[in-house]
Amino acid sequence: MRFFEFEAREVVKRAGIPVTDYGFTTDPAEARKIAERIGGPTVIKSQVLTGGRMKAGGVKFADTPEQAEEYAREILALEINGHMPRGVLVDPKAEVAQEYYAGVVWDGTRKQPVMIFSPVGGIDIEQVAEEQPDKVGRRHFSNILPLSEFQAKEVIASTGVTGSALNKLVPIVTRLAKLFVENDMTLAEINPLGQLADGSFVALDAHMDIENEARGRHKKLLADLGVGDEETRQAREATPFELAGEQVDSQDHRGVAGNVTEFDGNLGLVIGAGGGSLTLFDAVRAHGGKPANYCEIGGNPSVSKACGLAKLVLQKPGVDKIAVMMSIVSNTRVDIVARGVIKACIELGMDPAEKIAIFRIPGAWEEEGFKILEKYGVDYADRSVSLNEAARRAVEKIQGVAA
Amino acid sequence: MSILIDAETTFIVQGITGREAVNLTRECLDYGAGAKVVGGVTPGRLGREVHGVPVFDTVAQAVAHRGAPIYGSVVTVPPAFTKDAVFEAIENGIQLVVIVTERIPRRDVAEMVELATLRGARIIGPNCLGIIVPDTIKMGGIGGPARNAAQAYTPGPIGVISRSGGMTTEMSSTLSAAGLGQSTAVSIGGDAIIGSSYAELMPLFEADEQTQGIVIYTEPGGRMEAELARWVTEHNSRLPIVAFMAGRFMDEMPGMSFGHAGTIVEGKEDTATEKIARLAQAGITVAERIEDIPEMIRAKIAEREGATQESAA
Numbered sequence: 001m002r003f004f005e006f007e008a009r010e011v012v013k014r015a016g017i018p019v020t021d022y023g024f025t026t027d028p029a030e031a032r033k034i035a036e037r038i039g040g041p042t043v044i045k046s047q048v049l050t051g052g053r054m055k056a057g058g059v060k061f062a063d064t065p066e067q068a069e070e071y072a073r074e075i076l077a078l079e080i081n082g083h084m085p086r087g088v089l090v091d092p093k094a095e096v097a098q099e100y101y102a103g104v105v106w107d108g109t110r111k112q113p114v115m116i117f118s119p120v121g122g123i124d125i126e127q128v129a130e131e132q133p134d135k136v137g138r139r140h141f142s143n144i145l146p147l148s149e150f151q152a153k154e155v156i157a158s159t160g161v162t163g164s165a166l167n168k169l170v171p172i173v174t175r176l177a178k179l180f181v182e183n184d185m186t187l188a189e190i191n192p193l194g195q196l197a198d199g200s201f202v203a204l205d206a207h208m209d210i211e212n213e214a215r216g217r218h219k220k221l222l223a224d225l226g227v228g229d230e231e232t233r234q235a236r237e238a239t240p241f242e243l244a245g246e247q248v249d250s251q252d253h254r255g256v257a258g259n260v261t262e263f264d265g266n267l268g269l270v271i272g273a274g275g276g277s278l279t280l281f282d283a284v285r286a287h288g289g290k291p292a293n294y295c296e297i298g299g300n301p302s303v304s305k306a307c308g309l310a311k312l313v314l315q316k317p318g319v320d321k322i323a324v325m326m327s328i329v330s331n332t333r334v335d336i337v338a339r340g341v342i343k344a345c346i347e348l349g350m351d352p353a354e355k356i357a358i359f360r361i362p363g364a365w366e367e368e369g370f371k372i373l374e375k376y377g378v379d380y381a382d383r384s385v386s387l388n389e390a391a392r393r394a395v396e397k398i399q400g401v402a403a
Numbered sequence: 404m405s406i407l408i409d410a411e412t413t414f415i416v417q418g419i420t421g422r423e424a425v426n427l428t429r430e431c432l433d434y435g436a437g438a439k440v441v442g443g444v445t446p447g448r449l450g451r452e453v454h455g456v457p458v459f460d461t462v463a464q465a466v467a468h469r470g471a472p473i474y475g476s477v478v479t480v481p482p483a484f485t486k487d488a489v490f491e492a493i494e495n496g497i498q499l500v501v502i503v504t505e506r507i508p509r510r511d512v513a514e515m516v517e518l519a520t521l522r523g524a525r526i527i528g529p530n531c532l533g534i535i536v537p538d539t540i541k542m543g544g545i546g547g548p549a550r551n552a553a554q555a556y557t558p559g560p561i562g563v564i565s566r567s568g569g570m571t572t573e574m575s576s577t578l579s580a581a582g583l584g585q586s587t588a589v590s591i592g593g594d595a596i597i598g599s600s601y602a603e604l605m606p607l608f609e610a611d612e613q614t615q616g617i618v619i620y621t622e623p624g625g626r627m628e629a630e631l632a633r634w635v636t637e638h639n640s641r642l643p644i645v646a647f648m649a650g651r652f653m654d655e656m657p658g659m660s661f662g663h664a665g666t667i668v669e670g671k672e673d674t675a676t677e678k679i680a681r682l683a684q685a686g687i688t689v690a691e692r693i694e695d696i697p698e699m700i701r702a703k704i705a706e707r708e709g710a711t712q713e714s715a716a
Contacts, residue, residue, distance in 0.1 A: 106509060108665075109630050111516045111596050126670075143513040144521075184508050186595075213482070213664065214508035235658030261661070274593055274662040275567020278622060278650035279693070281661075285652055286691075294661060298569070327573035328555060330532075330547020331423075363572075364547050383555075383576055386694040 001210050001233045004047045006089050007225045008206035012190065015179040017172050018202045020094055026087040031072030034090040035065040041093040044071040049233060050081040058085070061093060082236075094202060099192035101125050102173050104180040112140040115177055117155045117169075121192040135159055141177065149174050168201055169193075183221065184214030241316060245295065248308035255301030255332065257309040257340075265290025267357070267398045268313035268322035270306075270341060272297030276327030276387065283391035284323070289398065292319045300332045306340025307347070314348055314355065321357040323394035328383055334361045334369030342376050353377035357397040360390035405536040405587045406562070406607040406614075407499060407527070410436045414475030414499075414542055415465050417488045419443025419453050423544070424479040427503075429454050431477075433549035435539040441469050444488075462495040475499040477533065477543055485529065486511040493524050501543050502528035502598070506664070512596045519598065526598025530663065532568030532590040537575075545590055546572050559584020561700060562608040562642070564601050565620035566593050566627075566663065567649075574620055574647065574693060581697030586614040593622070593663025600627045602634035609640060616700045617644040621678065623653045624666040628678040632685035643703035644687045645696050651675040 003011065006024040013019045023034035024047070035042045046058030053059055058080050062068040072088045099121035107114045117137045120128045129136045137158035141151050152173035156166055172193065180188040187209040194204045210218060212232075232238060238246075241262045249258025256272075267289050271280045277296045284291050293313055297306065313322055324341050326332070338359065345352040359373055362383035373380040381390055408414075418424050420443070431438040432454055442465035443458045445451075451458040459465045466473055476492040478485060478500060485504045492500050493515075500519065507529050519526045527534060533543015537556040545568065546552025555576035561583050565571040568590040575588050589604060591597055601619055608614045621628050628646075635644065653661055654674045660667040668674050679689045688703065690696045 106513070106596065108596050108625050108627070109600070111513050113513075143510070143517045181510065184510050186509065211508050211510075213506045214510070216483075217508075235656070259661075261659070273567070273569040275565070275570035275620060275622065275649055276573065278567075278653075278662045278666070279570065279573075279647075282649060282651045283692075296662070327567075327569040328576055329569070330551050330572060331544060364551050384580070386577070386692065387573065388692045388694060 001212055001215065001231070002049050003208040003210065003225075004049060004086055005045065005205060006047055006087065007227070008208040009203065010225060011179060011183065011208060011221070012203045012206050015175045017175050017190070018200065020092050020202055020204065022089055022091040024087055024089050025072070026076065028069045028073040028076065031088055031090050032065045032069035035062060035068035038090070038092045042068050043091045043093050044068055044075055045089040045091060046075045046078060046080060046085040047087045047089055048080050048083045048085045050083045053080050056080045094194055094204060095197050096192070096194040096204070097197050098195045100169070100195065100201070101128070101191045102176055102193050103187070103189035103191065104177050104185070105187055107140060110140055112143060113177070113180060114138055114140045115152060115155045115173060117159060117173060119159050119161050125191065147174065147177055147181070152177065164199060165195065168199070172201055183218060184211045185209060186211050241293070241312070244312055245309070248305060248312055251305060251308060252302055255297070255299035255305065257297050257301040257305040259296040260312070261294040263291050263293055264318070265292045266318050266320045267394060268292045268316060268319040269295060270297065270310050270313055270322055270324045271295060272326040272332065273329070274298065279327065279387050280325050280391055283388045284395060287392045287395040289391065289395035292316050297326060297337060298332055300336065303336050303340045303343065306337050307343045310341040310344035311348060314344055314350065321355055321394070321398050323357045323391070324359045324361065325387065325390050325394070326361040327387060329361055329363035331364070333365040334363055335365040335372060337361055338369040338372045342372065342378070353379075357394040358390055360385055360387070404611050404613045405539065406604070406611050407534050407587060407589065408475065408536060408540055408542050410539050411439070412475055412540060412542065413439045413441045413469070413473050414477060415442045415444060415462065415473055416440060416456070417444045417462070417476055417478045417492065418480035419456065419458055420445040420448050420451065421479055425453055427477065427479065427544045428456055430544065430548050430552070431541055434541045434552055435536070438540050438542065441465065441473055462491050462497070466495055472496050475501065475542060477501045477503060479503045482507045486515055489515045489526070490518060493518055493522050498524050500524065500526045500598070501531065501533045502526060502592070503531065503533070503543060505530040507594070509594070509596050512594065516596070516598050527589065528592040528598060530594045531592035531597075532571065534590070535588050537585050543590070545588065555579060556588065557584035559586065560613060560615035560704070561585050562611070562614045562617045563588035563619070564604055564617065565590055566622050566665070567620055570620045570649070574618055574696065577693050578618065578697055583697050583701065586611060593665050595625060595665040601631040602627070605631070605634055605638075605640065605642070608642060609638075614642065616704045617642050618696055618700055619644060619646045621646050621648050622662065622666045623650045623668050623675045623678070624673050626672060629672065629681050632681045632687065635685045635687065641707070643700065643707055645700045645703065646682050646687050646689045647693055647696060648675050648679055648689055
């Protein structure tokens with residue numbers, strides 16, 4: 001889960017890394033008060049979880065508190081890439097002598113976190129790495145040995161930084177690495193890390209991502225920052241259809257029948273499991289089909305959960321038929337999914353034979369499942385029909401409907 | 404032969420009294436020659452039995468009861484307790500840990516993997532279904548009940564490595580139907596950090612005489628395919644590889660995760676398009692459809708054999 005800049009800055013501050021005397025607000029009049037307190041020129045920054053806010057006019061420089069209020073009002077009303085700002089950050093306009101970069105990310109290949117440091121900050125680090133590779137230092141550090149300052153010292157020194165700057169930067173980069181580990185971050189980045197005229201350093205912007213799987217062990221931090229449990233902060237907001245899918249999945253703890261993503265096609269998909277869903281979604285599209293949704297079934301969900309998911313998809317506006325398909329199942333039972341989707345059709349007053357374009361789930365309890373499907377006249381396939389072929393048949397049927 | 408496990412492999416099941424673990428134990432005992440499940444661990448349940456397998460409070464008790472080192476462990480405990488369970492296994496001399504549990508934070512996985520590396524142990528998973536040597540042994544829920552597993556997996560020359568548990572079975576079943584059995588199939592797990600990647604398993608398959616070719620299932624997200632491409636190029640591997648890439652649609656949806664925790668397009672290198680190009684550069688064929696894989700791998704094996712015979716002559 002991505003943090004807003006104002007939240008990330010708070011995390012940085014708590015870790016003992018110097019930050020500017022900024023303020024966060026959702027109210028233009030309050031922005032003025034913060035600017036008055038700061039006394040001097042300020043920067044008003046839109047708080048949105050999307051890139052390119054500078055270009056979009058979401059960052060403005062104010063000379064007076066009056067101007068700060070005016071800009072805050074404009075920015076608060078400004079949508080950027082489909083996102084409305086959460087608020088604005090009012091930041092003292094720092095006289096920066098040089099901008100640096102400090103970050104920590106995971107290296108999935110080495111399976112260790114890696115510190116990244118550069119004396120060229122303020123721009124995208126990947127760009128620096130491409131254009132001036134000798135200006136980017138990287139160093140992995142252990143997951144189980146204690147973090148020690150020499151590691152930060154090595155990565156900073158490797159970029160040619162020495163003197164008092166090196167000694168001031170070491171504790172900052174060490175603390176950043178520490179907060180990355182302690183808070184289960186997947187990204188912790190200070191960019192730019194500003195060096196002021198007096199030689200001191202201050203974090204001027206920060207990007208942070210906390211791992212969703214670890215949110216449960218950072219409840220206090222999230223509560224302090226005012227982040228609600230319901231805030232998923234995916235790349236886009238969940239739609240009502242997707243939220244209804246979550247409801248279906250949470251009705252009992254057995255298995256999964258959810259992870260729904262909305263699309264705008266006419267072929268409803270009741271598919272699984274993880275890899276099978278990815279394969280099937282691609283296959284439907286490759287045959288010119290238009291999926292109405294993505295979803296996942298797995299881990300042997302109950303009949304009522306499979307039924308709930310099928311109902312949700314069947315009732316989605318624009319859905320003509322559903323395709324019920326999975327890779328060969330070993331844990332999930334074929335007969336339970338068959339029961340669930342047939343029940344959904346019947347309870348909605350629909351004919352399963354007509355609404356279910358194809359049922360392709362081979363594996364555990366398939367004889368029982370196929371018997372039920374046969375009884376209701378549903379077109380089904382066993383493992384001799386590939387995922388790709390099943391998807392093709394489903395698309396062919398629905399195109400028959402459209403024509 | 405096989406990689407990682409064989410008919411003689413002994414293992415325990417940590418979390419054995421859980422519902423899924425009870426089923427998994429039954430399946431492993433029933434499959435092939437019958438796995439040597441020499442114990443189970445659930446704290447507080449010492450003295451019980453699960454399908455005849457004795458349950459202990461600690462891994463140390465299981466090892467003491469056995470009176471000899473135990474080779475493997477299947478870990479199926481809730482995410483909050485997994486790291487401790489894996490540490491316990493490794494510190495008690497377990498060499499091979501299969502982690503079934505999903506939704507374990509990356510930091511915990513990284514800690515487990517680093518400890519395993521220090522102790523010379525290997526981790527498969529997390530978020531995986533385990534390992535199967537067709538008709539011989541399975542370690543984990545892979546393939547499901549013995550009867551179902553026997554239907555999908557047959558012995559033969561193909562090594563299978565997959566980021567998806569279910570797709571390990573789907574692809575192996577397709578190979579079996581075409582008369583191509585498997586030497587060993589490994590479900591490596593769908594998370595961003597896993598114990599054993601494709602490239603880390605390749606040396607084992609390379610050393611296994613039975614294995615003549617490799618089939619892999621891949622997804623967007625991460626750098627594992629790039630690592631494999633690099634490995635293949637650097638080691639002049641004797642094994643031809645055919646890959647299947649699912650989740651191509653995700654390229655249009657950066658920042659969204661589908662299917663597995665590890666599948667998220669964060670940068671250009673994570674995309675399906677980029678990965679396909681990278682794999683192709685290393686001589687790895689990327690199949691458009693799973694049903695095309697058997698003929699592709701067969702042709703590539705024949706091609707290599709031809710080349711070897713020519714150079715021998």
